[in-house]
Amino acid sequence: MVAARLFHDDDEPRLALGERYEYTLKTKSGDVVCHNYSTPSHMPDSPAPKPHFRVVGDRTPTPKDKEQAKSVALSPSRSKIRRHRSPPPIKWLPGQYESSEEKTPKGPTVAQLVRTILEMHKEHKKLSDQVAKSALELKALRMIMRLFITVFAPR
Known part of the structure; x- marks a missing residue:
């Protein structure tokens, strides 16, 4: 087989966007075996490739971590704070209030x-x-x- 470079014929289909003609394979008698085209790895119309980077110090969550996060998100929030001991009673200084009816502190x-x-x-x-x-x-x-x-x- 001999490889020969051919130019585009009007009878053959046009190249697709981004394709580039590489070469054609022919037999010794001149019969065309195949045409080879190449496309770049990143086409202008295609989305940008994902950046390759590695975050040091973080890890990807395991399925178990995902289950725990889901269960925490679904659990009802607690509105009451639990204490082992009750807080001490609040004792007001004598004479802080003018009367027992009015509860505005003096200050x-x-x-x-x-x-x-x-x-x-x-x-x-x-x-x-x-x-x-x-x-x-x-x-x-x-x-x-x-x-x-x-x-x-x-x-």
Whole structure:
């Protein structure tokens, strides 16, 4: 057999989208045995191939894992928290309520709480500045101490 390259004839069917002519097999007498075509592994119209990657540290769920997940999803959710011991009774401070009929606790208003928070922010900033100044003074004192030690150290 001899392989010869042929050009496309009008009598033969046209190539499909993405196909490429490779070669034709002929006998010694010139009879055509077959035409070979190739198609690329990824055609433009076909969906993109799945990416090949491996996640390290994870594992694929086994059938048993899938059954457990399904049973957990189907089980009714518990609305009650179970405790071994009951919580201690709540005891109110005497005089916290004005009367037994009215159950509103006495305490600061929202405006008073906001004012207190702003004062605390200012105090915190002032104390942070004092700590920074003290740290600088301490660093300077340590440098002076090292200088005295190097100058007056016995040799």
